[in-house]
Structure formats: C-alpha cells, structure tokens
Amino acid sequence: MSTPPQQPESTPEPIDPQPPAAPSSAPPPSGQQAPAVPPQPTAYPYPNPQSPLPQNPYAQPAVSPQVNPYATQPGYGYPPPAGPPATGRNTAGRAVLWAVVGAVVASAAWAAGLFLTGGFGTSADLRGYRAPGNLCAGADYSSFKAEYPVDDSAPTKNAMKDPALDESSCSLSLKKTSTSYGDAYLTLQLDLHKKTDPAPEFTATWKNYGDSHTDYDVTPVHGIGDEAYLVTQDTSNGSTTSGSRYATLAVRDGWTTFTMYYSAYFSSYDSDTDPPSLADVTGWLKTDTRSTLQQLKG
Template sequence: MIGEPEFDGAGETRPAQSAEQAEEPPSRGREAAGAGAPRPWPWALGGAVLASAVWAGGLYALGDRLAAPEVSYRATRNLCLDFEARALSRIAGDLHRYRPVHRENEHPAVRGAGCALQNGESVSTLTVRAQVDLHRKTDPGPEFDAPSAAWTFTETGGGRVEEVRGLGERALLLVGPADMWVELKVLHGGAVFTVVATGTGSERNTPADTAALRSAMVEDTRELMAVLKK
C-alpha cells in the first residue's frame, strides 16, 4: 500500500515507503541475504564424498565379479567328431559305429554342444553322452558343485562323489548305485565338460572293471579338452 508523501526538514518531498518496505529490517539487502544463507556443514560434505567413494568401490568390485569368464576352448562344430571316445571304445566296442547323435545350442550366455554314443543298434550295453558348455557371461565355478538332476535322483541309492586331480581346474566323478551310472564333470575357466556313461545293468554285458571305465572316461575327456583347446 502506498502512503501519503512525507516532508523532510529541507521542505522537499520524498516517496512514501510501502508497508512491506517499512517493516523490512535494514540488514536484509541482496548482499545481506547472500551472506546470511545457510552453508553446508563440513561433515555433510565429507559424508557425501565418502558415500560416493564407497559406492564407486562397490560397483568396481561387483563389475569385477560379474566379468565374463575366460574361455580358452573353441566351439565345436560337431562334438561327435571331436569326441572320439577311443578309451571307452576299447572297453565296450566301437561307440561311433551306431548312429552318433550330435546336438548343439547357440545362446548369448552359453554355447552348448552334446554327443550321444552307444555300442549297439537296437540294444546297447553302454551309452555315453558327452557335453561341452562354454559360458560367455558368468562364471560357472560357484555352481559347479551343484549336483545334476540324475545325481539327485540316485543320491539316496548309495551313490558317491570322488574328486579327480590333475584334470582342469576342478574335476568330480559322480558314481551312481551299483556303479551302473558314472558322470565326470570338469571345470576349466568358463568351460564345463561332462561325460556320462550308463550301463544296462546286465553283469554279462556291463564292463566288469568299473575302475577301468572311470579311467577311460578321464582319458577321453582329457583328449577332448586337448582337441578343443585354442
């Protein structure tokens, strides 16, 4: 609101102040307002810097953990050609004679290839399945010890797990009940090799020396790893 003009001692008039201007303290000018603005506390600034550093460090550690694993093996075009299974064939007869079956799976996360072999046409006494999985995104190491579905099914029937030394980074031999089912798993970087041998259950037809069967599986897997090595 504008008031009436005021007279000073010299007889000159000066504009009247508004009510708001009259009530404003003299110290509240533009500079005074800037000088009186609250400043951030030093501990608040330090906390923000510390939080940023911790977040950056955690992000770096997470990125390192999630980094793609090193894969030092090439992808196979036909695993049945690369997996010759010569040691197993010496035990149970030529495993490549009867219609080898090759399968492969191309995925951005895992490049998989499989091969199924048997030593008979309509009736076989030994079936062998080989699998190679090349993990491109995440490290398979933390899950390597997880049992396969077949092992979980037979675990209550007296199976056992044995560690195989000198093969890849880690290697496990899973033996089913009555030694009729054997699985060899090998971990090396981002690559996982699996060979499974299954018998028919007939004492006459099944390889009598189970130790020889396991030894042949290790030998053939080692040879396959050498063939696929980059």
C-alpha cells in the first residue's frame, strides 16, 4: 500500500499585531495642540471642487449685499408687501383718528378752493348790480341834455356775459345841432367781476393814472361807491377853437366797477358857442353816475 505524497506546508503571512490607528476625531487633551495632518497626495491634477480657489490678485473684491437705508423711508423704493390686517382696539382707534384727520384736511382744502373761485356764491360782492344788454337805454346822462339836446340816433352798445365777468358798454355822440359829427362824446362801461376782487387793480390803475399818463389830474371823489377817482385833462390853453378836454369818473362799488368818460375836440365843436368848462362837465359826470348806478341795481 503506497503512501500519498504530502502537500508542502504553506508559510503563513506575517500578521501585524496592531493595525495603524485611524485618525481620531476626538479633541486633543487640554493644553495640547492637535498635530497638523499633511495634505494627502492625489492623482487628480485639478483643484478639489470643495477646496477654496486661489485668490486672483486682479479680481474685484466681492461686494456683499447692502441694506438699502431708504427702502423703508417714505417716498423711496417700493412699499413693503401688505401683511395681515392689524387687529386690536388700539389699531382700530388709530385708524378712526387718521380717517377723521384726513376728512378734516380734505374739507378745509375744498372750502379754500370754493372761496378762492367764488364757489360759495357769496364771495363776489356785486352789491345787487345787473349788467343790462343795452346800457345806452339803462343809463342816465340827462345832465348833458342842456348842452347837447340832439340825441344820437345810432349809439354803439355792447354786452357780454361770462362766469367770470359780465360787461355792458355804451358809446354815443353828444350833439348841439343836427350835424353828421358829434361835438363831444360820452362812453359808459359797467363791469361785474364775479371771480376776482377788482379793488387792488382798480386802485392802482386810477389812483396812479397821472403817473402813467402825462398832463392828467387825478382827484379822489367821496360819497360814490367804495372809492372813486376823477381824472381830467385840458389841452386848450384858454382857446375855444383848438385843443381838447377830457374827464373820466371811475367808481368801484364792491366787485362792481363803472366808468363814465367825456371828451370834446374843439376843432369840431360848434363855433357859435364855447365848449363847457371842466367844472361843468365833472359836475354832470357825478350827478349822472350816481343816478345810473341806482338804476342798475336790482
């Protein structure tokens, strides 16, 4: 009986009794600094995507987002998104308070606008005057009849009505005889200012008429309206055949203004009589202006 051949014995590999210890994540003992772990070599030729890139010396520094200091200020940026409606007694009280304040401010602005534009209907102080369509028929100039007895058969009359101003005017020739030309002329105009008070401009115009027009005399007249001015000029220098005489009485009564204007040119005057003096003319203007203003009321 043959003996089977023996297998050669395999030599066991040496076993390291203690495998290398894995790096511990536990913190080092107090007072000791953890040893630095050297970078591990890698076959990847590019930087680790998770590792920071090297700093570019030419790159602009990153700008961190800044908070817009005006974003929450009134008048800047966009309003913040509306949050849930506020509730509570204090919030409701504030809402009611602001609503009342807003209503008061709006009412004050509305009232001021109406006052400035005459919307209340009482700011235009017209003193009851009405502007007729034919002022030639509605005015009184009878004081001039003794000097000029012939009526003008075709006087010029105009009228205008507007929400801001009503106006009536009349121009006529004063004649001593039945000639084709007038010996003198009379013009009347009534203005009802319904939106603006004419007082400042009226005073500036007529009180200072002598400053803006050469050789005119200005005299205040009392007892007619709120204020009145008589403006006169005589260029005849004592002659009865050359020169001229002018006289205007301008009156303001509230927001109503009225003027009566007389003019005479001696070159066209009737040579048989002398023209009336300025004293006579101004007296006629005052008398007929008072009468006309009374007729134009109501």
